[in-house]
Amino acid sequence: MIEIINLSKKFGDHQVLDSMNLDINKGETTVIIGRSGVGKSVLLKHIIGIMKPDSGQVFIDREDISRLRGKNIVKFRLKFGMLFQGAALFDSLSVGENVGFSLFEHTNLNKAEIYKKVKRALQLVGLEGIENLKPAELSGGMRKRVGLARAICRDPEIILYDEPTTGVDPIMGDAINHLIRELHDKLSVTSIAVTHDMTSAYKIADRIAMLYQGKIIATGTPDEIKNSSNPVVHQFITGSSIGPITNN
């Protein structure tokens, strides 16, 4: 479903993505792991087309998203939902307006119909009756869940999660992991999550890929990654401060 071919991106002198390749299968949850600043979020932004690569291609259903412009890219983005690291809720809008944003902007549904869908999305993430609150009135965990409700409100085919458990307490983190798993099972969507939280990765992933020095250096099921003989992968998943990653 998603094919990333020789993707490269440079910021100044820093080569973030270096001819990286990755295939993501339909209906699977793929977790991309790697250290902070390794380019995981940059990769997500290339997949959804808000960043353009220096070279390489990102194919979604055989269409190269990096070449799309104008109305075509809008049509494509409607297939996606994305949860941002800090939720990125619009401060000036209420929770209801945030969750239903895409429906208000891109459909002719009336307000009552949109709010029905908003209510359903909020129910799915375990929040109800908060439509009229402003994002500033929510806790960190609630903001993340509202961000998730916004991502799923339009029934997307692909959901992208940028560090879904960062910035929330472990219990809330686990609740979000359960939620991601549940949404995957209920909605049968293709999910891509980037994280450096291995507990989260093992819980939600069908497949894990590790990004290191701009390339995917290992892919496999959570068990395969746990038993990987690659010293870089081993150092990262065990969280050791001594090893090839820190020696470089």
Added chain:
Amino acid sequence: MRTHLENTGKKLITLVSYMGGASILLGKTLLWLPVPPIKRKPIFGQLYKIGVQSLPIVSLISLFTGMVLALQSAYQMQRLSAEMYIASLVSLSMTRELGPVLTALIVAGRVGAAITAEIGTMKVTEQIDALETLATNPVRYLIVPRFIALVLMLPLLTIYSDMIGIIGGYIIGTYKLHIAHNMYMKMTYEPLVLKDLVTGLLKALTFGIIICTVSCFEGMRTEGGAEGVGKATTLSVVISFIMIIAADCLITALFYFAFR
């Protein structure tokens, strides 16, 4: 010598790329401007914020400016026994110069800074990226309503400022300098021609475009968290002020030399 040249070159490149970036943003805004559907709610929201909420400060500053203008000119005019020309001086200065420039500086400081801070905060908290992932163009959603509001409201605020400034001059002229009411009114409107009003309104329109472009551009290129938002906001006000004064000089010269 070489370092000096390199530094000058770098500054020049920065200036050209800044102007280029701002022009591209303005171009995109103009391209999105007529694209339907045009949503009235955000436009009215901005009209209220930019126009209605600026009325108190514009009133205060314009009133005092008109009064000070009348008082300052009274020093010289009284020596020549030409007090009645104070009215003409106030009305001409307000409509041609002070009304548009003062209003633009007030709006740049009050509204321009707020626009940069708001868009800048949205940028650093990934809200702009979120807009794009929700298939919404940030220029269309954020900048177009502000552009329409500034371009409509700045000329209207300028006309209002002209009137309040003239009233300020009238208060000093009639109550303090004892110029007869009829004479003051006659001398206010007699020297005014359509060109004076058009010059002022053209300036206001240009300043509106400048404030919108600079403040939105600075907001959209904000980086580096809260500190970055602060820097962008300061820069937005400083650049807007410089460009307003420069544009004022240019338009005044244009009308003086080309349309005499």
